[in-house]
Amino acid sequence: MRHPAWLRPLAGAVLLLAAALLLVSTERGVQRHRAVLARHGGTADAAAPGLLRVSGPIEVVGAPRDPLFGVGADVPLLLRRVEMFQWREVAVDGTVHYELDWVDHPLDTGGFRQPAGHANPGAFLVDGARFEAAEVRVGGYRLAPALRHALPGFEDVAPPPDGQLPPNLVATFSRAGDFLCTCARMDAARLGDLRVSWRAVPRQVVTILARAEDGLLVPAGDAATGDGFEVQVGDRALEELLPELPPSPAHPWLRRALAAALVLAAAWLLLGRRRAGR
Template sequence: MKPATRRIRKQLQQQRRAARAPRDWRSSPWPWRAAGAVLVLVALLLSWRVESSALRYQQGLRNVAGAGASLVNLGQNAQPSKHLQGDLVRVVGTPQVIEAPRDPDFNQSSSALLLRREVAMFQWQQVNVGYPIYELEWVHGRVDSAAFSRPAGHVNPALPIASMDFPAPRVRLHGFILDAALVDLVPGHDSHPVDAAALPSNLAATFSDYEGDLYSGNPQQPRLGDVRLRWSTVPTQEITVLARVDDGRLTPASAAGVQLGDRSLGDLLPQLPPRPYGLWFGRVVGWLLAALGVALLLRALRRGLDPLLALAAGGALMLLLPAVLWMTFDVWLGLGLLAALLLTLGVAIWRWRGGKIALRRAQQ
C-alpha cells in the first residue's frame, strides 16, 4: 500500500472518531426507567403499609363497637345527638351529681357519686398455725362457722345488716346521664363519718357513734355478734367513660369501662391494635415519591417535564390500593376513593394527550 493511501485512511479514521459523539448515560433511557420504577414501587409499598395499618385499626374499633355501630371518640366535647344512638363513645370529664345518693335505712346521705355502707361483725375466725385456733375479730361480712374444723363453741350468728352501695340516682357527664351501673364502676374511696343526728329514733337507741363509725354494742369492749357500720364515698373527679349511648344516657356495654383521669382508647381497650400515627404524612410522602417516579419515566420517554401530569398520575397510583382496601370496610368510602382515582386518572390522560399533540406540532 502506498504511503499516500495509508495516510488518507488514517485521516479518515481520525475524522470518524472525532465525529462520533461521546457516550453519556444521561442520553440512555434505561437509568431513568429504573429510577422511576423503583420510586413508584416504594410509593406503592408505603401506601400499602399506611392504609393496611389504618384499616386494621378501624376494623378493631368496629369489632369493639358491635354490628351496625361505631366507636366515637367524643373526648371532652360530649353532647347527645340522635346520630350517636347505639354507638360506643369515649367521654372525658368530671361528673356532676344532680341527685345525691342516700342510705334510706340509716338516713345517711352525701354529695358524692356513691355512698357505700360496709358492715363488719365481731365474730369467730379460724386461724391455722399447724392446728386450728379461734379468735374473735372484726370481719366484714359473715364468716361461715360451719366450715370450721371445730365449730362447737365457735358458732357465728347471722349478720343482721348487709353491706350495700347507694349510687347517686342522677349523675350528668357533660350532656349525658350516667347510668347507675357505670357510677358503680368509678374507682375511689373517701371516708364518710356517720351523721348520728340524722339516724332514725329507733336506730339511734340501738347504735352509738364512735370515731365516725356506728356500733351496736360497746365499741371498746365488743362482744360476739356486735355490728360495726362504716360509710365511705366515691368522690367526683375527672374520669374517662367508654359506654353505649341510649336516648341520651351512657349505659354499660360489653366493652364498657370507667377509669380515672383522661385515658386514651388504648388504655380502655388494650385489645385494640396500636393506633397508627402520621397517616397523612405517609400519604403525602408516597404521593410525592410516585409523582417523582412518573416524572422520571416521562423523562425516559423524552416527553419533557410536565408537573401536572406527574402529580395526577402519581395521585392515581396512590389511590389505587386505598380504593381496593377500603371498599371491603366501607363501600361508600371505597366508592369515594374510586371516584377520586378516576378523576386524577382523567387529568393524567388529558395532560398525556395534550403533550403528544404539542410534541407533534414541535416536530412539524
C-alpha cells in the same frame, strides 16, 4: 444539558416504589388500628356508632342517701357496710383455734369443728346496702349501669354524730371513731355487737371509652374482648386506655394524596420518555 436516557425511567421507578411503600404502610397501619378497635366493639364506619372517648369530672344528679341512718353524700354510689363481732374458726398447720372478730356476714357455727362455746347470734339486725345516684354523667353523657358500677375507687364517709342519729336508733347505736356501733367503745365490743360504716365512689376526673347511644354511654355489645368499655381515673389518652392499640398513621388522607402525587410524577417521567423517543 442533556441527561442520560436511563435517568428518567430510573427516577420514575423510584417514585413508583416510594408511592407503593407509602400507601402500603398507611393502609396496614390503618387496618391494624381498626382491627384492635373492632375487637373492643369499635367500628371503622363513620356512619355507624363506634367507640367514643369521654373525659371529665363525674357529675351526680339525685345524690344517694341511706334513709335508715340519714347518711348521704354527693357521690355516684354509697355503700353501707355492717359487721358483727362474732366467732370465727382459724386453722393453722392443722391446729384450730377460735377468735372474735368483725365479719360482714353471719358465720354459721354448724360447720365449726368445735361448735360448743362458739355459737354466733345469726342474722344481723341491720343489713348492708348500696344506694345509687339517680343519674351519673361524664362529659355531658349519662352512664349506663354497667359503666356506673365500674367507676373506680372508694373513700370513707363519716357516720353521723350521736346528736344527728334518727330517734329510733339513738338507744342502739353510738359514734365510735369511724363507725356507728352497738358498743360504747370498739375495744369493749362483745359477741353480737354490730358496727356500721359507709364508703363511697368519689367524684373525680375519669376517662371512659364506650359506645354512645342517644346521649347514653353503654358497653359495646359486640366486643370480642374485654367488657366492651374502659374506665380509668384521670384524663387518659386512647393509647393508655388500650395499650395494645397500634398508633394510627398520622394524616392518612394526606399520605394517600402524596402517594397519588408520586404516582402521577412517575407516570409523567415514564410516559414523557416514551413520547420523547418517538
